[in-house]
Amino acid sequence: MEGPLEPDPTRMRISDADRHRVAEILRDAAGEGRLDLAELDQRLEATYAARTFADLVPITDDLPAGTAAQRPQRAPDAAAALAPPERHVAIFGSLDRRGAWTVPQRMSVFTMMGGAELDLRGASFAAPEVTITVNCFMGGAQITVPPHVNVVVEGTGIMGGYSGPGTRVPAALDVDSPTVRVRGVAIWGGVSVQRKRPR
Incomplete structure (x- = not known):
């Protein structure tokens, strides 16, 4: 049997x-x-x-x-890794992302007579390189990154501007540092990237 x-x-x-x-x-x-x-x-x-x-x-x-x-x-x-692309619009309003959140590989923000604040110091990243596209018309955006994040700014200002991250807080990069690529157009508005230490 x-x-x-x-x-x-x-x-x-x-x-x-x-x-x-x-x-x-x-x-x-x-x-x-x-x-x-x-x-x-x-x-x-x-x-x-x-x-x-x-x-x-x-x-x-x-x-x-x-x-x-x-x-x-x-x-x-x-x-x-499963974070989907994000699209945000702030018209006469605001967008605020801070604390523990996931920065998707592709994120787009549009502000018109409004503003956006993206604090990446407590964030995780969906990929080694993420792209944040910020288009502003008579509006603005501020992006805050920690020292270990590499930043590439590729935005265009038309009677406005893109700036940062500056050297006030020095970068502390290594081979595992994620890259944040910031691009877009600012018309009569501004996008600034600043580097700050974690809270």
């Missing part, structure tokens, strides 16, 4: 930790150029929809699975 059948391990239910490990492999592969952003989004969506180990196998079978484990300090938070 045959004994009970052994359960198929590939049909076992996976945990959130299993999903996060696969997501780390995907993010690391994208950082190395093995996946483009569209492929990364598709595979991350499949990863967090997976229910069993069998569901996870095809997601990473063409990737080197050890990459994320070799450089865990560079793998961003799993929730951050």
